Every structure is written in structure tokens, then in C-alpha cells.
Amino acid sequence: MDCDQLVRNGYVIVPDFLSAAHTRLLYQYAQQLPDYEWQQAGIGRADDYSTNTRIRQDKIRWLSRANTLETNYLNGLETLRLQLNRELFMGLFDYECHLAHYPPGAFYRKHLDAFKGRSNRILTTVLYLNPDWSSTDGGQLVIYGQRQEILETVLPEAGKLVLFLSDKFVHEVLAGQRDRYSITGWFRLNASIGGVIDPSR
Numbered sequence: 727m728d729c730d731q732l733v734r735n736g737y738v739i740v741p742d743f744l745s746a747a748h749t750r751l752l753y754q755y756a757q758q759l760p761d762y763e764w765q766q767a768g769i770g771r772a773d774d775y776s777t778n779t780r781i782r783q784d785k786i787r788w789l790s791r792a793n794t795l796e797t798n799y800l801n802g803l804e805t806l807r808l809q810l811n812r813e814l815f816m817g818l819f820d821y822e823c824h825l826a827h828y829p830p831g832a833f834y835r836k837h838l839d840a841f842k843g844r845s846n847r848i849l850t851t852v853l854y855l856n857p858d859w860s861s862t863d864g865g866q867l868v869i870y871g872q873r874q875e876i877l878e879t880v881l882p883e884a885g886k887l888v889l890f891l892s893d894k895f896v897h898e899v900l901a902g903q904r905d906r907y908s909i910t911g912w913f914r915l916n917a918s919i920g921g922v923i924d925p926s927r
């Protein structure tokens with residue numbers, strides 16, 4: 727992981743963050759999960775939470791330490807959290823993530839993952855799981871700059887990790903032709919106030 731790029735640009739794209747073997751296992755795992763394991767994704771959190779399929783149409787499943795494969799991934803991101811704290815003094819407190827499944831045609835319109843001063847989501851991570859994804863398959867992640875210019879159009883290719891500051895970059899997921907699998911997560915700060923635990927979701 728190149729921390730310099732993250733500091734310079736506020737985002738970084740790492741093509742081979744995860745080995746092909748580990749990525750394949752996660753891909754197969756996601757593909758075989760039965761329908762009832764997935765929930766319609768929503769927007770907002772806690773009391774503000776709602777599902778709005780005009781904005782996003784993916785299905786998600788939160789990761790836990792309930793099995794080895796999920797635990798391995800969470801351990802890998804824990805190592806990254808410690809690296810970021812060590813090298814960039816980011817003070818990241820914890821990490822949460824979910825599998826995401828975009829069926830053909832599904833999208834996620836332009837949005838921010840966090841709003842300045844109102845969220846403890848600091849850094850977004852997206853890991854892509856699909857092997858052999860080509861540009862004709864669609865499903866790109868488009869990252870926008872401060873003047874709404876396109877900074878990056880990212881193909882969701884197996885093993886690739888995208889990291890960006892959650893309150894800085896508007897982004898969207900374009901509709902694709904294939905089932906698209908990924909793991910999206912957030913490094914968080916601890917924003918509990920007055921003994922009220924800050925909700926993670």
C-alpha cells in the first residue's frame with residue numbers, strides 16, 4: 727500500500743491488494759450465499775436509515791468473524807488499519823465492511839459516504855471480486871473531483887482495492903451487464919459522545 731499517494735491525492739488504487747487465490751475464494755463464497763443472507767442496501771444510518779432503489783440497487787451482507795474466510799479478510803484490513811495509523815497518524819479506531827452484490831443493471835447514483843463533521847466514517851475501502859471483468863461489462867466506479875470533473879473511472883477487477891477519504895469524493899457505480907461482487911468498508915473514528923455509543927450503521 728502506497729501511503730504517499732493517499733496523502734497526495736486523498737485516494738489510491740491498488741491493483742493487486744489481495745492475491746488471486748484469496749479473491750477467488752471470496753468471490754465463490756459471495757456467489758453461493760443464499761438469497762436470505764442478503765439485504766436490500768439502504769442509505770443513511772440508525773434513525774435516518776431507509777432503502778431507496780432510485781439511488782442504490784445493490785444487495786449487501788455485513789461481514790463478521792463467524793467464519794474463517796470473513797475473518798481472514800477482516801484481519802487483512804486490520805493490518806492495513808495499523809499501517810495507516812503508524813505511517814499517517816490517522817487514529818483510525820475500527821473497521822466495518824459488507825459484501826455487495828449488484829445484479830445486472832443495478833447502480834448506485836452519485837453520493838458521498840460521509841458528510842463533513844457528521845460522520846465517523848473516515849476512509850472508504852472497496853475491494854472487487856469478479857475475475858475477467860472488461861470495460862464492455864460496465865459497472866465502473868466513477869470518482870469525481872471538487873469541480874465535478876471525473877478523476878478516475880475504475881474497472882471492478884478481482885483483487886483491486888480502492889481507498890478514498892469518505893467525506894471528500896463524490897462517486898457512483900455505473901450499471902453493469904454482469905453480477906458484480908465487492909466488499910465495501912469504512913475505517914472509522916470513535917465518535918461516541920456522553921456515553922452514547924455512536925452507531926456504526
Ligand SMILES: O=C(O)CCC(=O)C(=O)O
Nearest residue numbers: 834839852867899908910
Ligand atoms: O462498489 C463500488 O465501486 C462502490 C460502492 C459504494 O460507493 C458504496 O457502497 O458506498
Ligand SMILES: [Fe+2]
Nearest residue numbers: 837838839897
Ligand atoms: Fe460509496
